[in-house]
Amino acid sequence: MIDKLEMFVALAQARHFGRAAEAVGVTQPTLSAAIKSLEAELGVMLVQRGSRFGGLTPEGKRVLDWARRIVGDARTMKEELRAARSGLSGDLRLAVIPTALSAVSELTTALAAAHPNVRFTILSATSTDILSMIEDLRVDAGITYLDNEPLGRVVTVPLYDERYALIVRNDSIFAGRASVPWAELGTLPLALLTPDMQNRRITGGHLAAAGVRTQPSVETNSTIVLISHVLQGWATVLPMRAAEIFLASAPVAAIPLVEPDARNAVGLVAPWREPHTPVIDALLREAGRLSGI
Known part of the structure; x- marks a missing residue:
């Protein structure tokens, strides 16, 4: 049954029979047969079927919780035995x-x-x-x-603890300062992480509290893209630890942001x-x- 539960977990994750079969290394007919066999063993319908995957039934959602636990425990057991050996x-x-x-x-x-x-x-x-x-x-x-x-x-x-810094090019008027209040960032062209990133939600909250309306001209999910734009004249906000890797090799400066000196x-x-x-x-x-x- 463990193999069938593995396939069921993969299907719930992929929400597509073909992609789920590929993820677990079997053919689509093999995966479909395993799901039907699991349904027969448990006596409930797990998947809403049509011409394609239609989601899990209420019973399927409950079984998914158990399947994750059982598959996780089975993997733990195998890993523990392998480590002992x-x-x-x-x-x-x-x-x-x-x-x-x-x-x-x-x-x-x-x-x-x-x-x-x-x-x-x-x-x-x-x-x-x-x-x-x-x-x-x-x-x-x-x-x-x-x-x-x-x-x-x-x-x-x-x-x-993550502490935040304004990242600018070395020739910026901000570069030589000991610190910068969040409120002053409203004067800069900003490149920031995308709103789905928790870092963006954190920094957006600090900017809003300082009275700065967040309207970045560049949004990305990559810190490398942020730094590449800083090199072209933009500014960004990054945690000090995330910025350190760039400070040694790029002409950029990291100035601590204060009022507040925020930490997460x-x-x-x-x-x-x-x-x-x-x-x-x-x-x-x-x-x-x-x-x-």
Whole structure:
């Protein structure tokens, strides 16, 4: 039944029989037959069918909650047995908010030093998508904001506090200043992250509180695109840690934003499950060590 539940979870995620079959490495007829067999075993209809996938039935939505738990527990069991047999190894999938991408290497490097057979896949995602990807078992853990918007049922480990800076070219009149109030950003051509990013919602809130109407002339989900526009004369707002990687190699300056001197906690989030897989358990321990917990 585990294989059928895996296929059901994949179908609920992909919302398309062909893409779900491709995701789990089977043919579409095989996946369709497995879903029908699962429905027969459980005695309920799980999927609304027509000429294409029509969504889950109410019973299907309830079964999906159980399927995620069962599939997650089965994967944990397999990982624990493999670790006992041959040591900690395998793939660790992390989804990370764009402003924390430059900081994730501190965590992965420390874990790799202790467990060299662990491989990493790191994806950039919004805070909302990270929680969805963890719930759907598409990633093992994430790095996101901890204290600004609801997280749901996850385990968290704080890593650092995000502080914000105005990023401008070195020849800007702002470049030599010790700090800049948020209220002064209304005079600048701004390039900002897109509204689906929690960082944008945070910075937008600070700008609004300072009386600045946020009308960026450039929006993007990439910090690299932001910096490329700064080099052409725009200004942007980034966390200090996200900006540090550019300060050493590009003619840009980072000036702390004040009034307020805002801070938001960023940390590791992992599924609320006991026991965790050995790799996730090691990741949580390493995150706690780095943050001093």
